[in-house]
Amino acid sequence: MLMTDMAHTEQRDYIGAKLGMWFFLFTEVLLFGGMFLVYSVYREVNTADFHEAGMEMNVVIGAVNTIILLTSSLTMALSISAIKKGAKNSSVLLQAATVLLGIAFLVNKYFEWSDHIRHGFYPNSPQLLAMSHGKILFFGLYYVMTGIHALHVLIGMSVITFILVLTIRGTVTSSDYIKLENAGLFWHLVDVIWIYLFPLFYLIL
Amino acid sequence: MEESKNHITGTKTYVLVWFVLLCLTGLTIEAAQLKMGEWSMVANIAIASAKASLVLWFFMHLRQEKRLFKLLIFVPLITISIIIGLTFFDIWYR
Amino acid sequence: METSFYNAPTRYPGLFGWIFTTDHKRIGLLYLISTLSFFAVGVLLGLTMRLELIRSGTHFYSAQTYNSLFTLHGVIMIFLFIIPGIPASLGNFIMPLQIGARDVAFPKINILSWWLFMSGAACAITSLFTGGGAPDTGWTFYVPYSVRTGTNISLAVFGVFLIGMSSTLTGMNFLTTIHRLRAPGLTWKRMTLFTWSIYATSWIQLLATPVIAITLLLIILERFFGVGFFDPAKGGDPILFEHMFWIYSHPAVYIMILPAMGAVTDIIPVFSRKNIFGYTAIAASSLAIAFVGYLVWGHHMFTSGMSDTSRIIFSFLTFLVAVPSGVKIFSWIASMYKGSIKVDTPLLFTLGFIFLFSIGGLTGLVQGALATDLHVHGTYFIVAHFHYVIFGGAVMGFFAGLHYWFPKMFGRMYEEHLAKLGWVFLFIGFNMLYFSMFVLGWEGMPRRYYDYLPRFNTPNLVSTIGSWILAMGLIIMFYNLIHSLFAGEASGDNPWGAASLEWQTTSPPPVENFETTPVVTKGPYTYT
Numbered sequence: 001m002l003m004t005d006m007a008h009t010e011q012r013d014y015i016g017a018k019l020g021m022w023f024f025l026f027t028e029v030l031l032f033g034g035m036f037l038v039y040s041v042y043r044e045v046n047t048a049d050f051h052e053a054g055m056e057m058n059v060v061i062g063a064v065n066t067i068i069l070l071t072s073s074l075t076m077a078l079s080i081s082a083i084k085k086g087a088k089n090s091s092v093l094l095q096a097a098t099v100l101l102g103i104a105f106l107v108n109k110y111f112e113w114s115d116h117i118r119h120g121f122y123p124n125s126p127q128l129l130a131m132s133h134g135k136i137l138f139f140g141l142y143y144v145m146t147g148i149h150a151l152h153v154l155i156g157m158s159v160i161t162f163i164l165v166l167t168i169r170g171t172v173t174s175s176d177y178i179k180l181e182n183a184g185l186f187w188h189l190v191d192v193i194w195i196y197l198f199p200l201f202y203l204i205l
Numbered sequence: 206m207e208e209s210k211n212h213i214t215g216t217k218t219y220v221l222v223w224f225v226l227l228c229l230t231g232l233t234i235e236a237a238q239l240k241m242g243e244w245s246m247v248a249n250i251a252i253a254s255a256k257a258s259l260v261l262w263f264f265m266h267l268r269q270e271k272r273l274f275k276l277l278i279f280v281p282l283i284t285i286s287i288i289i290g291l292t293f294f295d296i297w298y299r
Numbered sequence: 300m301e302t303s304f305y306n307a308p309t310r311y312p313g314l315f316g317w318i319f320t321t322d323h324k325r326i327g328l329l330y331l332i333s334t335l336s337f338f339a340v341g342v343l344l345g346l347t348m349r350l351e352l353i354r355s356g357t358h359f360y361s362a363q364t365y366n367s368l369f370t371l372h373g374v375i376m377i378f379l380f381i382i383p384g385i386p387a388s389l390g391n392f393i394m395p396l397q398i399g400a401r402d403v404a405f406p407k408i409n410i411l412s413w414w415l416f417m418s419g420a421a422c423a424i425t426s427l428f429t430g431g432g433a434p435d436t437g438w439t440f441y442v443p444y445s446v447r448t449g450t451n452i453s454l455a456v457f458g459v460f461l462i463g464m465s466s467t468l469t470g471m472n473f474l475t476t477i478h479r480l481r482a483p484g485l486t487w488k489r490m491t492l493f494t495w496s497i498y499a500t501s502w503i504q505l506l507a508t509p510v511i512a513i514t515l516l517l518i519i520l521e522r523f524f525g526v527g528f529f530d531p532a533k534g535g536d537p538i539l540f541e542h543m544f545w546i547y548s549h550p551a552v553y554i555m556i557l558p559a560m561g562a563v564t565d566i567i568p569v570f571s572r573k574n575i576f577g578y579t580a581i582a583a584s585s586l587a588i589a590f591v592g593y594l595v596w597g598h599h600m601f602t603s604g605m606s607d608t609s610r611i612i613f614s615f616l617t618f619l620v621a622v623p624s625g626v627k628i629f630s631w632i633a634s635m636y637k638g639s640i641k642v643d644t645p646l647l648f649t650l651g652f653i654f655l656f657s658i659g660g661l662t663g664l665v666q667g668a669l670a671t672d673l674h675v676h677g678t679y680f681i682v683a684h685f686h687y688v689i690f691g692g693a694v695m696g697f698f699a700g701l702h703y704w705f706p707k708m709f710g711r712m713y714e715e716h717l718a719k720l721g722w723v724f725l726f727i728g729f730n731m732l733y734f735s736m737f738v739l740g741w742e743g744m745p746r747r748y749y750d751y752l753p754r755f756n757t758p759n760l761v762s763t764i765g766s767w768i769l770a771m772g773l774i775i776m777f778y779n780l781i782h783s784l785f786a787g788e789a790s791g792d793n794p795w796g797a798a799s800l801e802w803q804t805t806s807p808p809p810v811e812n813f814e815t816t817p818v819v820t821k822g823p824y825t826y827t
Contacts, residue, residue, distance in 0.1 A: 015271070016404050016479035022274060023471040026281040027509045033285035034513035034543060038528060040289055041296050041539055047243070059234065066230050074223040077214070077264040084213045124525035133534025140526040140533075144517070181266075188265045192257045198230075199249035203237035273478075284506050287593055291612070292542050295597070298606035 014178055021182040025189050028152070032193050035145050039200060042137045049134020054204030056121065057142075061112050062202030065105050066194065072101035073191045076160075076184045086174040088167060095164040095180075098187065102157040109150050113143075142201055149193055156187045212269050222263045229256050303710065307810035321406035322810060327392030328708070329413050334388060335777075337379035337420065342773060344372040349732075349766040355753045365749030366435035367450070371427070373438025378459050379420050381693055382551055385558035386504070387416070387469055389700050390497045392708055394473065396801035396808060397491045399482025399817040404475035408468050415465035422458030426451040437747060439548075442529040442540045446521045453522050456515045463508045463515075466554075470504030473497055482800070484819035491799045491823040492581050493700075496561025499585040503550045503557075503592065511547035514540070538603050545596035553592040555689055556656075557585055559696025560627055563649045566703050567631055568824040569797045570646040571638025575824045577630035584623035591620040598667055602676045610669055617667035624660060628653060643795075644718040648699035651726055655691025659684055662737065680740025686733045695725075698776065705780065706790030710807045713783040721779060724772030731765025799823035 043050045079094035120127030121139050128136055163183045166172045172180050233252040237245055261267045267275060304324050309316030317325055348368050351359050395403055403409050427433040430451035436444050445452050477498050481490070490498075517540075520526050527533025529540045568575045575581065597605060597613030631653060640646070662684045665671045675681060706712050735758035740746075744755045751759065793802040800823065804813050 016475050018270075019274070019478060020405055020408075020471055020475040022277065023474055023505060024468075026277075027467050027471070027505055029281040030285060030506050031509035031513050033281075033288065034510045034546075036285070037289050037292060037543070038517075038539065041292065041536070042528075042534070044293070044296055045536075046534065059237075063230065063234060067227060070223060070226045070230070073260060073264050074219055077219050078216060081213050081216065081219070123520075123527070129533070136527050136533045137535065140528060144520060144526060144528075148516075185265055188260050191264075192260050195256045195260070196250075196253050199233055199237070199246075199253055203233060203245070203249055205237050205240070205245075280502075281506060284593060288510070288546055291594065291597070291609070292539075292546075294609035294612050295538070295542070295605045298608035299604075 017178045017182065018185075021185050025185060028189055028193075032145075032148075035141070035148070036196070036200075039141050039145065042134070042141065046132070046134030046137060049132045050138050051204050052132070053135040053138035054201070056116070056119075057202045057204075058112065058115075059202050059205075061108055062198055065108050066198045068101050068105045068108070069191045069194050072098045072105075073188050075101065076187050080177065080181055080184055083167065083172060083174055083177045083180055088170075088173075091180070092164060092167050095160055095167065099157050099160050099164070102153055102160075105153055106150060109146065145197060146201070149190070149197060152190050152193070156183070156190050159183050160187065214263065214266070214269075218263065222259055226256055226259055229259075302809060303805065303807040304810040305807060319410070321402070321410055323391050323395050323402050323406065323409060324708075324808065324810075324812075326409050326413055327388050327390070330383060330387035330391060330416070331389075333413075333417065333420070334380050334383055337375050341372055341376040341380055342770065344368055344375065346766055346770060348372060349763040351749060352751070352759050353763040354760065355751050355756055357750055362749045363435060366437075366747070367427075367433035369747055370434045370437050374423060374434070374455065374459065377438055377551075378462050379423065381555045381689060381697075382466060383416060383462070383469075384555065384693065385562065385697050385700065386473070386497060386500055386554070387412070387465075389562065389697075389704060390473065390500075390558060391469075393704055393801055394494050394497050395476065395480070396707075396804065396812055397494045397799055397823070398477060398480060399485055399800050399813060399819065400476060400480035401811055401813075403472050404479055405472050408472055412465040412468045412472070415461050415468070419458040419461030419463075419465065422461060423455050424458075426455035426458065430454060439544060440515075440518060441544075442518070442521070442537045445518055446529065453519045456518050460512055460515045463512045466504045467508045467512075470501040470508070473501040474505065477501075482817045482819055485800070485817075488578070489819055489822050490582075491561075492564040492575065492578065492585070493558070493561035495582045496557045496564070496585050499589040500554050500557045503554050503589050507547045507550035507554075507593070510543060511551075514543040514547065517543075538600070538605060541600050541603050542596070545599045546593075549596040549599065550589075550592045552685075552689070553588055555693040556696075557588060559652065559693040559700070561585070562700030562703065563631065563652055563696050564627070565799065565823075566645045566649050566699055567634045568826065569703075569795050570641050570643055570649075571635045572641075572826045573634060573638040573824075574822070574826060575630070576633035576636075577626070578822070578824075580626050581630050584626045587623040588620065591616070591623070595620050598672070601669060601672045614667055614669050618664070621660065621664065621667075628657060644713070644715060644722065645699050645703035645795075647719060647722050648695055648702060651722065652692060652695040652699060655687055655695060655729070659687030659689075659692055662687065675740055677745055678740035679736040679744050679746050682746050683733045683736035683740060686736070691729060691733070698725075701780070703795070704801075705783070706794050707801060707806045707808075709784055709787070710790055710805075711783050711787030712790040712794060713779050713787055717775060717779040721772050721776035724768055724775060726772075728765050728767070728769030728772050732762050732769050733765070735759070735762040735765065798825050 075094045075097040079091045079098065082091035082094055116122065122128065123140055123143060128139055160183050163172060163180050166179060229252055233249050236248045236252065239245065241248065261278070267278065304322060309320065311319050317329060320326060348365065351365060391403070391409070395401070431449035432451060434450045434452050434455045436448060436452065440452065440456065477494065517526070517528055521529060527535045529535040529537050531537065564575060564581055594616045595613060597609055598617045601610055642650070662680070666675060666681065666684060702713065702718060739755055739758045742755065744751055790806055792804070792806045795802070800817060800819065803817065
């Protein structure tokens with residue numbers, strides 16, 4: 001193959017790899033979109049009960065988690081800038097920071113869920129079933145949506161950890177960092193989804 | 206046209222965006238306390254969309270991407286809007 | 300002289316050279332073999348159903364068994380055969396060749412897609428033999444029954460979930476491939492219409508499949524945790540399930556038909572020795588069908604209890620989606636007009652496709668109109684309609700493509716007379732089997748029933764005999780193809796004298812598809 005062909009291919013690969021990741025993110029938008037559909041339908045039909053159920057949520061934990069994820073998006077974006085400049089150590093530290101923030105998010109979630117479960121608010125609990133339909137649906141949506149979101153946080157963290165190792169090893173470099181960039185795209189989407197989950201669950205007051 | 210491969214967004218820009226995002230978070234919490242009825246939800250979704258747009262434009266580098274990427278992002282958004290919209294013709298009028 | 304990709308050295312020996320391949324051609328063949336195998340199972344299930352229905356009264360097995368049979372028939376035919384169908388097999392093999400690419404954008408994700416597909420199929424098949432036994436809800440898994448039934452729904456539905464992931468990743472892969480890897484000079488307007496159809500289909504695979512994924516996940520959560528989303532006792536809405544199910548499953552039928560239409564559109568110019576009529580209209584109509592296909596799902600739910608407003612809106616939108624399909628049909632006929640027509644097997648299947656799909660499409664209008672749908676919903680009229688469009692349409696288009704690209708994939712030619720004989724049996728058997736169902740449905744026979752009133756006897760008998768003639772046709776056709784695989788005449792590189800890019804390399808192609816990167820200077824249907 002001609003040199004120009006190969007250079008062209010390498011250039012195309014970078015954009016192509018990014019394009020593929022964006023396409024994948026579209027599928028996640030539709031996946032969560034399906035859940036937002038269920039949420040919007042039931043909130044429309046049970047507006048008052050949703051407000052009442054929303055009172056049970058802890059705005060502080062929600063806000064803290066929002067700040068955690070927004071900050072993790074910052075560290076992730078900075079880690080890519082760092083590797084582009086060739087600052088490998090900075091990039092590794094920033095990636096590690098992102099993962100740690102992810103852990104913090106999940107730890108908060110764990111305490112939050114435990115608290116709700118201890119108070120008897122979990123799917124099919126006798127206490128919940130005695131409540132209004134809107135409240136049952138609200139908590140169902142809460143667990144399912146934040147649960148699937150948390151699963152994506154976990155996946156994102158695992159991927160970033162893997163990329164972190166690749167960065168240390170020198171596989172991800174200032175001239176080949178598409179893996180880090182794509183991991184970043186996924187992580188930012190996880191952040192964007194939470195940006196919508198926060199007001200929908202914690203700010204119905 | 207060669208895209209963002211060589212463009213490195215400055216740390217200052219990222220930190221500024223992050224700061225704006227935090228402010229918007231504060232704003233949305235305040236807006237929720239205002240008790241505007243269902244307009245609270247509209248306001249909150251609007252603020253959330255502003256935050257999402259900032260993340261997309263700056264953190265996800267949409268600002269530097271080819272026009273194709275900027276156009277494509279509308280496809281899933283329009284799709285999910287249609288899906289929710291058409292379903293509501295049932296929910297509202299049952 | 301390049302060796303064919305079959306002889307190229309692989310990373311692992313023997314069978315593993317196939318299972319761990321990243322070559323799109325081998326992956327296409329893996330899908331071809333697996334989907335056609337599942338098709339065979341689905342056919343056997345269908346024949347078994349028709350056997351019970353040969354006459355009114357109970358004959359061979361229980362109602363419970365019958366429920367599981369039609370559930371499996373649907374699940375296998377839809378999720379394990381026709382949805383992956385053309386895109387995964389012919390799309391994988393032919394599309395990169397048609398755009399002059401060396402492979403798809405993400406070869407490793409490509410084989411991952413096949414592994415996901417096979418894992419999902421394994422789950423679905425295992426569900427037959429474990430837990431509460433074979434699912435009995437129908438392939439539509441409607442609540443509340445899918446939540447309450449003791450049969451092994453969760454495993455089956457999880458299998459479908461995995462197959463959905465496979466489909467989504469393939470869509471992503473093909474979209475990136477078509478956007479990024481077209482050869483120099485291969486502009487969007489010089490792409491074949493088969494590739495255009497794969498492009499439109501990939502958008503549907505990408506965006507619609509996640510909705511069924513979440514819907515199925517919610518069923519599993521409902522069964523395990525009683526969350527309540529679809530349970531009225533907890534405030535849930537069963538109709539919401541139907542919405543979510545059909546939001547995917549209607550676009551899914553366009554995943555089935557668009558590639559078949561694409562294959563047929565490629566075939567007509569070759570066997571008419573004439574450029575396609577209405578290239579832009581056909582390409583645009585593929586995108587239009589993909590888009591409008593998202594707007595019509597409610598027409599599956601006219602009797603569900605939806606609001607009148609939404610029923611009127613969905614009915615109107617449904618009539619709209621017929622328009623781009625009509626554009627294609629008129630373009631195909633105009634393409635053949637004054638052409639130098641050679642009715643070889645691919646064109647014969649194409650003509651059958653146009654005829655059968657038209658019948659199916661026209662009966663769709665009966666269903667799209669609210670008043671008449673009330674009469675035919677839940678009857679055999681619907682069963683006949685979708686078999687005409689999916690089997691008479693998509694599958695016949697698949698068979699057309701299979702015969703057309705057979706020499707490209709295998710370097711051999713099938714036996715022409717045997718192929719045509721198979722077609723005759725298929726055509727006669729098909730119409731006996733399914734036209735009777737239009738009559739039955741109109742007369743009031745419900746679908747998914749294991750028994751019926753004696754007044755429905757005659758059409759049912761005709762239908763069952765039709766199923767045997769159809770089966771005979773399938774046997775003849777597949778015998779021909781499989782036998783020709785091993786003993787067929789060498790076909791030469793371009794037996795049809797076709798102009799599109801895939802025919803400008805050897806048959807079978809070498810592993811890198813083209814000896815040198817092709818440079819394209821004209822369209823794919825130039826025959827002057």
